[in-house]
Amino acid sequence: MNAKFLFIGSLNDFLNYKQKGKTLEVTFSGNPGIKDIIESLGVPHVEIQLIKVNSIPVDFSYHIRNTDKVEIFPFSSGVVPSEKDRPSFILDVHLGKLARYLRMMGFDSMYRNDFSDPELVTLSCKENRILLTRDIGILKHGCLRYGYWVRATVALEQAKEVASHYNLCTSVLPFSLCMECNSSLLKVNKSQIEEKIPPLTRKYYDSYSQCVNCHKIYWQGSHFERMNNLLKQICPQLN
Ligand SMILES: [Zn+2]
Incomplete structure (x- = not known):
């Protein structure tokens, strides 16, 4: 037959x-x-x-x-879990840089470089996270509802591809999440963190945020500009 x-x-x-x-x-x-x-x-x-x-x-x-x-x-564009205000992601072990870009844009992106395939699938299914991967095989798992095979191989191109596929650029919340650990950033007073920042930074910048989890401190210095440039490359409409 x-x-x-x-x-x-x-x-x-x-x-x-x-x-x-x-x-x-x-x-x-x-x-x-x-x-x-x-x-x-x-x-x-x-x-x-x-x-x-x-x-x-x-x-x-x-x-x-x-x-x-x-x-x-x-699908002509990516399927986002309808029960969530914003899409959230879980990324396969080889997509660490993409995870950082998505966090930079303010999208909850779970990533560890040692997740096993069953862990990735279980977390995606349980938490309705979109599974992003370059491994087609893992997307065939029966319980998965939200997943996407990232075509591009270079991180910045991957970020552009995912942003366009899931229409992320209209709801970017820059610098709301920690790029290291995916937790929230909160504004902090300079006086609270003064001893943790380099003297020159202290001199020139007054606005600081801190990760509630890993306590990394962010300020609007040169790396902020670098991230802003990246954001504009990923989402040209933000220019
Ligand atoms: Zn953190």
């Missing part, structure tokens, strides 16, 4: 160059689940918005029949 599969738009990113844009013929026996076949072709379910079989929408519980014609459509 066989069925025909056509992946639309960005879902072709998961196919090899011979398959892109082509109708793929799949041979099978029995009546396998559509999710299994789609994922065996390399496409994770979290990036799929709609599946049509013989022009009729079906869900992932559908089982393939002989001569079915399947079309698979991607």
Whole structure:
């Protein structure tokens, strides 16, 4: 028995160059689940918005029949958990720099360089965090509802890609989260932290924030300018 599969738009990113844009013929026996076949072709379910079989929408519980014609459509933009005001993320171990950029933009981004795959999946499912990864395999885990395969390989490009996909630039809250540990920053009086800042900094800057967790101190000095420049690169509309 066989069925025909056509992946639309960005879902072709998961196919090899011979398959892109082509109708793929799949041979099978029995009546396998559509999710299994789609994922065996390399496409994770979290990036799929709609599946049509013989022009009729079906869900992932559908089982393939002989001569079915399947079309698979991607989300045109990222799906954000509806129960949250702002999207929050959990990032795979190789995306540390991207996590820092997202924190810089004020988006809760959980990251550790030693998370295991099951930990990433469990936290994403339990806390409705969008799982960002460069590892397609992890996105095929059944419980995942929110996930995205980051296409770019350079951190700044990744930040632009994720910001655009999830429309983050309209709700940036710069410097509200600690870039090191993802906790909140609070304004502090200079007098409270005076002994912790270098003398020249103390002389030139009056406005300071401190992380409630790791106590790192932030001020509007040269690294603030650097971060502002990065922000404008990630979100050109902020210029
Ligand atoms: Zn911190």
